[in-house]
Amino acid sequence: MVSTFAPQAAGDLNFLKKLNRSSILGTVRRYPGATRADIAARTQLTKATVGGVVQALLERGWLREGELQPRGGGRPGRALYLDDAHHVLLGADIGVRGLRVVACTLGGEVLLQRYVTEAPTTPEETAKRLAAMLRAMRDDPVIADRHCLGLGVTVPGPVAPEQPILRLAPNLGWVDVAFLEVLRPYLPEFDGAWLLDNEANAAAFGEFYFHDGIPPESIVYISAGSGIGSGMVTGDNFPLVPRGGQGLVGEIGHTIVQPGGLYCHCGNRGCAETLVSGWAIRASLGIADTENLEAAIAARGDDADVNAVLRRAGEALGILILNLHHTLNPAMLVLGGSLMHLGERLIEPALDYFETHQNDLLRGTQRVPIKVIHDSTFTAARGAAAQVMAKAALEA
Amino acid sequence: MVSTFAPQAAGDLNFLKKLNRSSILGTVRRYPGATRADIAARTQLTKATVGGVVQALLERGWLREGELQPRGGGRPGRALYLDDAHHVLLGADIGVRGLRVVACTLGGEVLLQRYVTEAPTTPEETAKRLAAMLRAMRDDPVIADRHCLGLGVTVPGPVAPEQPILRLAPNLGWVDVAFLEVLRPYLPEFDGAWLLDNEANAAAFGEFYFHDGIPPESIVYISAGSGIGSGMVTGDNFPLVPRGGQGLVGEIGHTIVQPGGLYCHCGNRGCAETLVSGWAIRASLGIADTENLEAAIAARGDDADVNAVLRRAGEALGILILNLHHTLNPAMLVLGGSLMHLGERLIEPALDYFETHQNDLLRGTQRVPIKVIHDSTFTAARGAAAQVMAKAALEA
DNA sequence: TCCACTTAGTTAAATCTATTAACTAAAGCA
DNA sequence: TGCTTTAGTTAATAGATTTAACTAAGTGGA
Numbered sequence: 001m002v003s004t005f006a007p008q009a010a011g012d013l014n015f016l017k018k019l020n021r022s023s024i025l026g027t028v029r030r031y032p033g034a035t036r037a038d039i040a041a042r043t044q045l046t047k048a049t050v051g052g053v054v055q056a057l058l059e060r061g062w063l064r065e066g067e068l069q070p071r072g073g074g075r076p077g078r079a080l081y082l083d084d085a086h087h088v089l090l091g092a093d094i095g096v097r098g099l100r101v102v103a104c105t106l107g108g109e110v111l112l113q114r115y116v117t118e119a120p121t122t123p124e125e126t127a128k129r130l131a132a133m134l135r136a137m138r139d140d141p142v143i144a145d146r147h148c149l150g151l152g153v154t155v156p157g158p159v160a161p162e163q164p165i166l167r168l169a170p171n172l173g174w175v176d177v178a179f180l181e182v183l184r185p186y187l188p189e190f191d192g193a194w195l196l197d198n199e200a201n202a203a204a205f206g207e208f209y210f211h212d213g214i215p216p217e218s219i220v221y222i223s224a225g226s227g228i229g230s231g232m233v234t235g236d237n238f239p240l241v242p243r244g245g246q247g248l249v250g251e252i253g254h255t256i257v258q259p260g261g262l263y264c265h266c267g268n269r270g271c272a273e274t275l276v277s278g279w280a281i282r283a284s285l286g287i288a289d290t291e292n293l294e295a296a297i298a299a300r301g302d303d304a305d306v307n308a309v310l311r312r313a314g315e316a317l318g319i320l321i322l323n324l325h326h327t328l329n330p331a332m333l334v335l336g337g338s339l340m341h342l343g344e345r346l347i348e349p350a351l352d353y354f355e356t357h358q359n360d361l362l363r364g365t366q367r368v369p370i371k372v373i374h375d376s377t378f379t380a381a382r383g384a385a386a387q388v389m390a391k392a393a394l395e396a
Numbered sequence: 397m398v399s400t401f402a403p404q405a406a407g408d409l410n411f412l413k414k415l416n417r418s419s420i421l422g423t424v425r426r427y428p429g430a431t432r433a434d435i436a437a438r439t440q441l442t443k444a445t446v447g448g449v450v451q452a453l454l455e456r457g458w459l460r461e462g463e464l465q466p467r468g469g470g471r472p473g474r475a476l477y478l479d480d481a482h483h484v485l486l487g488a489d490i491g492v493r494g495l496r497v498v499a500c501t502l503g504g505e506v507l508l509q510r511y512v513t514e515a516p517t518t519p520e521e522t523a524k525r526l527a528a529m530l531r532a533m534r535d536d537p538v539i540a541d542r543h544c545l546g547l548g549v550t551v552p553g554p555v556a557p558e559q560p561i562l563r564l565a566p567n568l569g570w571v572d573v574a575f576l577e578v579l580r581p582y583l584p585e586f587d588g589a590w591l592l593d594n595e596a597n598a599a600a601f602g603e604f605y606f607h608d609g610i611p612p613e614s615i616v617y618i619s620a621g622s623g624i625g626s627g628m629v630t631g632d633n634f635p636l637v638p639r640g641g642q643g644l645v646g647e648i649g650h651t652i653v654q655p656g657g658l659y660c661h662c663g664n665r666g667c668a669e670t671l672v673s674g675w676a677i678r679a680s681l682g683i684a685d686t687e688n689l690e691a692a693i694a695a696r697g698d699d700a701d702v703n704a705v706l707r708r709a710g711e712a713l714g715i716l717i718l719n720l721h722h723t724l725n726p727a728m729l730v731l732g733g734s735l736m737h738l739g740e741r742l743i744e745p746a747l748d749y750f751e752t753h754q755n756d757l758l759r760g761t762q763r764v765p766i767k768v769i770h771d772s773t774f775t776a777a778r779g780a781a782a783q784v785m786a787k788a789a790l791e792a
Numbered sequence: 793t794c795c796a797c798t799t800a801g802t803t804a805a806a807t808c809t810a811t812t813a814a815c816t817a818a819a820g821c822a
Numbered sequence: 823t824g825c826t827t828t829a830g831t832t833a834a835t836a837g838a839t840t841t842a843a844c845t846a847a848g849t850g851g852a
Contacts (some may be wrong), residue, residue, distance in 0.1 A: 009633035010419035010439045012839055013809050016412045023406035043406045049810055074828025075818040217641050237405035244725025245613050246761055255719040268753050296429055323651040327723050329640025359662050399848050410809050445839055470799025471847040
């Protein structure tokens with residue numbers, strides 16, 4: 001399935017109202033400072049409709065008015081912005097090596113963030129721990145008097161397309177966990193939207209939804225950590241997140257880039273993960289699971305072996321990027337995940353490979369921009385918060 | 397961009413009406429024989445609304461009534477079907493080795509098809525030739541008195557996401573051709589929707605839209621011919637076709653599956669096309685471009701060299717399928733293109749590879765079904781016709 | 793045979809949303 | 823000061839869906 005963050009396909013007048021409201025809100029998100037007249041021009045709605053909806057959104061704390069926007073020789077319009085003062089979005093990220101939670105505004109500004117480096121054990125224990133973190137954050141005076149629109153949770157594995165169930169998280173040893181249901185009893189007072197998604201999908205969503213300025217047509221986020229995954233988002237007013245028939249969209253770590261290559265834990269040979277991933281680099285350099293990868297590599301300094309391993313991994317990452325380019329062709333690529341901490345020895349070969357191999361099909365086309373997030377600790381959690389916003393905007 | 401075959405994101409009452417009409421039409425397409433009550437239940441619209449819209453669609457020749465559907469202990473409902481008698485959809489496919497046109501019904505039944513094996517030269521000449529074929533078909537008594545909803549044209553190369561412009565067709569030597577504009581002067585009397593799309597996208601669309609029974613959640617069509625391309629469709633009421641920022645979605649022939657492998661005409665090394673494609677097989681077996689590939693291979697009989705080449709190509713195709721599975725994760729895969737004429741020596745290794753390597757991530761999940769279209773001569777043209785239907789349904 | 797019950801589908805009034813058209817507001821400029 | 827332009831609001835209008843009551847057409851039991 002694609003989760004579209006769009007209403008269903010048919011409906012009544014109330015549905016139309018929601019659609020238009022969400023569309024107006026989306027216009028302000030993508031064009032901060034737009035006036036009512038700007039919105040009317042973009043959405044094809046009339047000034048009267050826009051005026052009425054904006055009025056309601058101002059009263060409900062979704063929008064705020066800003067300065068006057070001078071217009072050539074006419075009455076200036078009033079700039080509109082997302083209201084960053086009255087609501088809060090919560091996001092949580094269950095990572096292989098820790099739990100992260102964030103609270104952010106409608107515009108994506110992070111108000112609070114917390115991080116514990118504690119590997120999750122069972123779903124039940126993790127839910128307990130996460131609930132404590134979330135409740136503590138919820139009670140923080142910075143956000144305590146804001147209205148909470150909901151909570152998004154991300155997990156390191158594929159989520160079923162139709163229901164919020166984590167299908168498999170090999171690094172956690174979790175299978176078919178309806179995590180929101182496990183978590184809910186610990187946070188009975190948290191209402192609003194509750195969402196569960198894969199970490200890379202959520203990260204991609206956040207980069208897209210909270211993009212500074214007009215978001216690109218589509219974004220693919222590559223999450224390079226213990227394993228390799230990717231998420232994709234496209235669509236304008238209503239972002240689409242393809243999940244696939246089984247939720248396996250973006251499991252690019254198990255695409256084959258070296259037939260007959262090394263064995264992967266998935267059972268195949270030559271998966272991308274055998275070349276670039278936390279575990280592959282550990283295996284190549286003999287770094288134990290218990291050690292911190294970044295620290296262990298830093299400790300070895302400018303070692304030739306290390307350099308070679310990182311360069312080869314980087315090149316494999318470059319191949320992955322190129323293959324994504326020729327399969328999904330996003331308008332923008334974002335690189336994140338814990339491997340980015342390993343620095344330029346890994347990143348540069350990847351970007352180089354893509355740069356030198358990219359543009360052969362459509363000469364003269366604009367190159368695809370790549371954004372590297374060197375520290376993506378809270379990227380997924382913030383993306384989950386973005387999803388809450390998208391969902392809430394439809395229900396507002 | 398994704399072309400959604402859905403209306404824009406905001407609108408007035410008229411827009412709502414179109415949305416609901418299209419939704420009702422889509423319900424009948426996916427559930428032939430549905431009654432008004434069934435439609436109301438599925439779309440969440442009221443019986444009154446459905447009744448009114450259905451009445452209008454009956455009068456306009458989009459729907460027809462069928463037999464009574466007995467209901468347990470109540471008044472039986474009247475089955476509804478797409479009306480196959482009053483409209484016609486035209487599709488045309490510009491292939492590297494010929495032109496094909498089809499005329500089909502709203503339900504996807506092919507009424508007429510024509511094929512000339514004549515390699516296209518210039519866009520202008522091709523347009524002239526195609527126009528003659530289309531006009532001749534349009535005048536055929538079988539469809540002459542039907543209302544034509546439009547014309548869809550497919551081309552063997554990426555189409556720009558925002559405008560109907562063929563970006564590049566290496567095998568035709570065409571660059572940046574607004575083919576519909578070239579064609580239009582030759583067919584001034586053809587009105588309705590005019591669409592241009594990539595051949596694989598259109599084929600995927602047709603397989604999805606005209607699927608017998610409820611379509612799968614998403615379909616990826618792999619077009620294996622002179623080159624290798626793929627197209628994807630997903631979405632329920634309003635099918636989505638991702639095109640990407642540059643229209644390069646599905647250019648899987650240039651994904652790298654053998655780093656450092658053979659040189660590809662695109663400039664890179666180890667592209668999938670160097671292993672499986674018409675030209676790669678020709679190169680391996682020394683078959684000239686002027687010869688018919690299928691005939692040349694058939695002529696060599698059960699030759700060990702041929703078998704080995706086809707097996708290797710098939711395995712490469714299997715890798716591609718597996719990689720698509722882990723990148724796009726469609727609910728169904730469809731294999732087509734002229735290479736399918738080469739038979740089981742190629743197809744079996746591909747399916748075998750996928751079968752034996754598929755299911756490692758989510759054990760116990762249903763396997764992804766693969767449909768092989770052994771003769772896909774008119775698949776793309778019919779898909780283009782399907783796109784016309786989807787477009788027209790929104791404007792009806 | 794009759795009658796209660798169920799489900800399908802239609803109709804007319806009511807509700808609600810966006811539009812239209814006329815208005816006020818607020819700026820620049822001659 | 824007055825003209826022009828653009829922004830935004832307001833009241834009346836048009837139009838789509840819903841609601842609620844209705845008719846239609848079956849089954850099954852007494």
